[in-house]
Amino acid sequence: xxxxxxxxxxxxxxxxxxxxxxxxxxxxxxxxxxxxxxxxxxxxxxxxxxxxxxxxxxxxxxxxxxxxxxxxxxxxxxxxxxxxxxxxxxxxxxxxxxxxxxxxxxxxxxxxxxxxxxxxxxxxxxxxxxxxxxxxxxxxxxxxxxxxxxxxxxxxxxxxxxxxxxxxx
Ligand code: FEO
Numbered sequence: 001x002x003x004x005x006x007x008x009x010x011x012x013x014x015x016x017x018x019x020x021x022x023x024x025x026x027x028x029x030x031x032x033x034x035x036x037x038x039x040x041x042x043x044x045x046x047x048x049x050x051x052x053x054x055x056x057x058x059x060x061x062x063x064x065x066x067x068x069x070x071x072x073x074x075x076x077x078x079x080x081x082x083x084x085x086x087x088x089x090x091x092x093x094x095x096x097x098x099x100x101x102x103x104x105x106x107x108x109x110x111x112x113x114x115x116x117x118x119x120x121x122x123x124x125x126x127x128x129x130x131x132x133x134x135x136x137x138x139x140x141x142x143x144x145x146x147x148x149x150x151x152x153x154x155x156x157x158x159x160x161x162x163x164x165x166x167x168x169x
Pocket of ligand 1: 017020050094
């Protein structure tokens with residue numbers, strides 16, 4: 001039987017991953033409205049990945065005979081003032097997720113739950129990659145500034161960002 005606090009934090013993380021799905025969907029629709037199809041494809045793909053993350057935790061909780069507790073998903077921000085602002089929101093959100101995962105890993109060590117700690121290693125690696133990916137796009141947007149042709153070139157590049165980068169489960 002899983003430690004109660006570990007179970008609580010895993011449920012919180014699962015719900016936060018579902019919120020991540022919402023956030024990426026919202027950012028994708030913002031980019032669609034700007035006709036930035038590459039950015040839209042990238043963030044749509046990220047949205048799909050977030051459901052995979054949430055379901056990994058969902059399945060793990062059930063496998064350990066825990067209760068899955070699905071909570072209300074808050075509405076994400078719908079509009080940003082610029083692509084830079086939208087990607088900043090994504091990057092900041094990924095950093096927040098990393099902090100949450102680290103907190104759960106810390107707890108599993110405190111309560112000697114090595115099984116959950118090992119399960120979470122996948123997420124530690126995934127967060128490193130997700131942060132790096134969002135930060136790469138963010139830094140390029142900062143370099144581009146208000147140069148529209150640079151933005152269109154980056155739009156073509158980000159269409160494939162993150163493809164086949166999921167670490168093995
Ligand atoms: Fe589920 Fe983007 O981390």
